[in-house]
Amino acid sequence: MDEKLKIKISIADRVYPLTVDPSQEEGLRSASKKIDAMIKQFEENYAVRDKQDVLAMCALQFAAQTEQKQIDTAESLEKAVAKLKEMDKKLSEVLSK
Numbered sequence: 001m002d003e004k005l006k007i008k009i010s011i012a013d014r015v016y017p018l019t020v021d022p023s024q025e026e027g028l029r030s031a032s033k034k035i036d037a038m039i040k041q042f043e044e045n046y047a048v049r050d051k052q053d054v055l056a057m058c059a060l061q062f063a064a065q066t067e068q069k070q071i072d073t074a075e076s077l078e079k080a081v082a083k084l085k086e087m088d089k090k091l092s093e094v095l096s097k
Contacts, residue, residue: 011035012051035062 004019009032020028035058042054 012039012055 002021005022005025006017006019007025007028009016009018009028011032012035018028038058038061039051039054042048042057046057048054048057
């Protein structure tokens with residue numbers, strides 16, 4: 001039985017205690033660092049009123065990246081399927097001779 005880890009993650013100068021699987025710790029810490037770096041970038045480059053505005057922009061940016069990856073993956077899959085169908089057709093033609 002896997003034991004859970006109690007960790008503390010800091011985001012936007014707030015500490016969040018979490019209980020996670022050991023396999024999740026590295027990903028959560030990395031995500032926390034990326035969020036804080038993005039917060040700093042938004043605060044330096046844009047006039048923001050408060051942390052909520054910055055966090056909303058971070059959430060939008062991460063969600064957009066996730067959506068774009070899904071779109072790109074779907075397009076790549078469609079291209080691969082089309083190529084495989086073309087190869088299958090050519091192989092069938094060669095084998096039927």
